[in-house]
Amino acid sequence: MGELLIGLYIFVLATLAGREVISKVPPTLHTPLMSGANAISGIAIIGALVVTGGATSLWVKVLGTAGIVMATINVVGGFMVTDRMLQMFRKR
Amino acid sequence: MGSIAQIAYLISAVLFVSGIKKLSSPATARSGNARASLAMLVAIVTVLLDSRILDWTTVAAAVIAGAVVGGVLARTIQMTAMPQLVAVFNGFGGGASAAVAAAEFVRVEGSGASLGLGDGVTIVLSTLIGAVTFSGSLIAFGKLQGIVTGRPVTFPLQKTLNALLFAGIIVVGASLADAGIGGAVAPLFGATALDIGSPFFVALVVAALVLGALLVIPIGGADMPVVVSLLNSYSGLAAAATGFVLGNWILIIAGALVGASGLILTQLMCKAMNRSLGNVAFGAFGTEGQKARVKTGERPVRDVDAEQAAMILAYAGSVAVVPGYGLAVAQAQHELKKVCDLLEERGVTVRFGVHPVAGRMPGHMNVLLAEADVSYDKLLDLDDINAEFDSTDVVLVVGANDVVNPAARDPDSVIAGMPILDVDKARTVIVMKRSLSPGFAGIDNDLFYMENTLMFFGDAKDQMSELVREVREA
Numbered sequence: 001m002g003e004l005l006i007g008l009y010i011f012v013l014a015t016l017a018g019r020e021v022i023s024k025v026p027p028t029l030h031t032p033l034m035s036g037a038n039a040i041s042g043i044a045i046i047g048a049l050v051v052t053g054g055a056t057s058l059w060v061k062v063l064g065t066a067g068i069v070m071a072t073i074n075v076v077g078g079f080m081v082t083d084r085m086l087q088m089f090r091k092r
Numbered sequence: 093m094g095s096i097a098q099i100a101y102l103i104s105a106v107l108f109v110s111g112i113k114k115l116s117s118p119a120t121a122r123s124g125n126a127r128a129s130l131a132m133l134v135a136i137v138t139v140l141l142d143s144r145i146l147d148w149t150t151v152a153a154a155v156i157a158g159a160v161v162g163g164v165l166a167r168t169i170q171m172t173a174m175p176q177l178v179a180v181f182n183g184f185g186g187g188a189s190a191a192v193a194a195a196e197f198v199r200v201e202g203s204g205a206s207l208g209l210g211d212g213v214t215i216v217l218s219t220l221i222g223a224v225t226f227s228g229s230l231i232a233f234g235k236l237q238g239i240v241t242g243r244p245v246t247f248p249l250q251k252t253l254n255a256l257l258f259a260g261i262i263v264v265g266a267s268l269a270d271a272g273i274g275g276a277v278a279p280l281f282g283a284t285a286l287d288i289g290s291p292f293f294v295a296l297v298v299a300a301l302v303l304g305a306l307l308v309i310p311i312g313g314a315d316m317p318v319v320v321s322l323l324n325s326y327s328g329l330a331a332a333a334t335g336f337v338l339g340n341w342i343l344i345i346a347g348a349l350v351g352a353s354g355l356i357l358t359q360l361m362c363k364a365m366n367r368s369l370g371n372v373a374f375g376a377f378g379t380e381g382q383k384a385r386v387k388t389g390e391r392p393v394r395d396v397d398a399e400q401a402a403m404i405l406a407y408a409g410s411v412a413v414v415p416g417y418g419l420a421v422a423q424a425q426h427e428l429k430k431v432c433d434l435l436e437e438r439g440v441t442v443r444f445g446v447h448p449v450a451g452r453m454p455g456h457m458n459v460l461l462a463e464a465d466v467s468y469d470k471l472l473d474l475d476d477i478n479a480e481f482d483s484t485d486v487v488l489v490v491g492a493n494d495v496v497n498p499a500a501r502d503p504d505s506v507i508a509g510m511p512i513l514d515v516d517k518a519r520t521v522i523v524m525k526r527s528l529s530p531g532f533a534g535i536d537n538d539l540f541y542m543e544n545t546l547m548f549f550g551d552a553k554d555q556m557s558e559l560v561r562e563v564r565e566a
Binding site for chain 1: 167174187350354357462474
C-alpha cells in the first residue's frame with residue numbers, strides 16, 4: 001500500500017476519533033478547546049524542523065525558519081493562553 | 093524514520109487524543125491541556141533526535157524567537173481580545189504549514205528532480221490551504237481588532253472574481269502537480285514545462301493569499317464566531333496536508349484532530365444562528381440596507397432606574413442573568429459579578445444563561461465570566477437555562493439582543509428558527525441596554541415592548557456600578 005493511501009487511512013480515522021472526543025466538550029469550554037486545538041495545529045513545527053534541519057539551500061532555510069518561528073508562536077502561545085483560561089474556570 | 097521515532101510519535105498521538113478527551117469537563121480540562129502540550133513536546137524532541145539537523149544555531153534561534161513572542165502574547169492578552177489572538181495564531185499555524193510546503197517545493201525543484209504526482213498534489217494543497225488560512229486569519233484579526241471594518245465588504249462581481257481566482261488556482265496547481273498538464277499549459281505562457289515551476293508556484297501562493305482575504309472580507313462582525321471556527325479547521329487541515337507532503341503521520345493525526353474540532357465548532361455556530369455555512373460565507377448579513385428598514389421607538393416601553401431595578405432583583409427568589417457581547421464591550425463583567433454576589437448574600441439564587449453565539453468566538457462569554465470569578469457550575473447553556481425560565485422570577489439581560497428576540501418563533505421573521513433564550517417566559521425581564529436600537533440581525537426586538545419587560549437604559553458599566561450601590565442599600 002502506497003504511503004499516500006496509508007496517510008489517508010490515518011487521516012480519516014484520526015478525524016473520526018477527533019469528532020468523538022471533541023463532540024463531548026461542553027459549550028462552556030469551547031474557547032479553550034479552540035485555542036488548545038490551535039496550539040495543536042502548531043504541529044507544523046515538526047515539518048518545519050525537518051525541512052530546516054536538512055536545508056542545504058538558502059531559500060529552503062529561510063522558508064523553514066519562518067515556519068519554525070510561526071509554528072512555535074502558535075504552540076507556545078496557544079498552550080499557555082489555554083492554560084491561563086482554564087485556571088480561571090473554578091467551582092465555588 | 094526509525095522505529096523508535098515512530099513509537100514516540102504514536103505515544104504523542106495517544107497523548108493528544110486523551111488530552112482533548114479531558115476537556116470534556118472543566119474539572120479535568122487543565123490537566124488535559126497539559127497533556128496535549130506534553131504530546132507536543134514528545135513530538136518535538138522526537139523530531140530533533142531523529143532527523144539530521146545541520147544548523148542547530150538557526151533552529152534554536154527560531155524556536156526561542158517564536159517561544160518568546162508566543163509567551164508574551166499569551167501572558168499579556170486581555171480575555172476580551174481572545175478571538176483576535178486565536179485568529180492570529182490560526183494564521184501562523186496556516187502560514188507555518190504553507191512555509192514548510194514551499195520549502196519542500198524549493199528543495200525538490202533545486203535537486204533537479206521532478207515532482208511526482210503524489211508529492212505535487214500534496215505540496216500544492218498544503219500551500220493553498222496554508223496560505224488561504226494565513227491571509228484569511230489576518231483579515232479576521234483586523235476585523236476583530238477594528239483595523240478592518242467589521243461591516244461586510246462587498247463589491248460588484250465579487251463572487252465572479254472569487255470563482256475566477258479559484259479556477260486560476262486549479263489550473264496553476266494542476267500544472268505544478270502533474271507534468272502532463274504542466275506541459276500542456278506551459279506553451280500558453282511561451283515556456284516549457286521545466287521553466288514554469290518557480291513562477292507558477294509564486295503565482296499559486298499570491299493567488300491563495302488573495303483568495304483567503306477575499307473570502308473573509310464580505311463577512312460581517314456578528315458572523316466572526318463562524319469564521320474563526322472555520323479558519324481553525326483550515327489550520328488543522330493545512331498541517332495534515334503538510335504531513336502528507338513529508339510522509340509524517342503525527343502531522344496528519346494532529347492536523348486531523350484540529351480539522352475535526354474546527355468543523356464541529358463551525359457547525360455548532362451555524363446551528364446557533366440557524367444559518368447555513370454558505371449563507372454565512374456569501375450572505376453579507378447585517379448590511380446597512382437591512383437596518384434602514386427598522387423603525388424603533390414607536391411602541392411604548394416601560395423603563396426603570398437603578399433603584400427600582402435593584403429592588404426588583406433584591407426581592408426576587410431566583411435571578412437568571414443573560415449576558416451578551418455588549419457586556420464584554422462595556423467591560424462590565426466584574427461589576428455584574430459584584431451584583432450577583434450581593435444578591436446571593438441575600439439568598440437569591442443566581443444563574444447565567446449563555447447563548448452559543450454570545451461573544452466573538454464559541455464559548456467566549458464563559459471565559460469572560462470565569463475571569464470575573466463566576467463559578468462554572470452556574471454557567472448554563474441554552475437548553476438547560478431554557479428549561480428554567482418558567483420558574484425564574486427575574487431575568488437580567490445585559491448587552492444581548494437578537495438571542496433573546498421572540499421574533500425567532502415567528503416563521504416570517506428574518507431570524508425565524510434561530511435558537512433563542514426564552515427570557516420572556518420569566519415573571520419579569522429587565523433589559524440593560526443603551527437604546528432600543530436593533531442588533532446585528534437589524535430587526536426590532538418584541539421583547540422590549542412586552543408587558544413583563546422593563547428597560548434599564550444606559551451604559552452597561554455605569555448602570556452596573558449604580559446597581560451595585562443600590563442593591564447594597566436595598
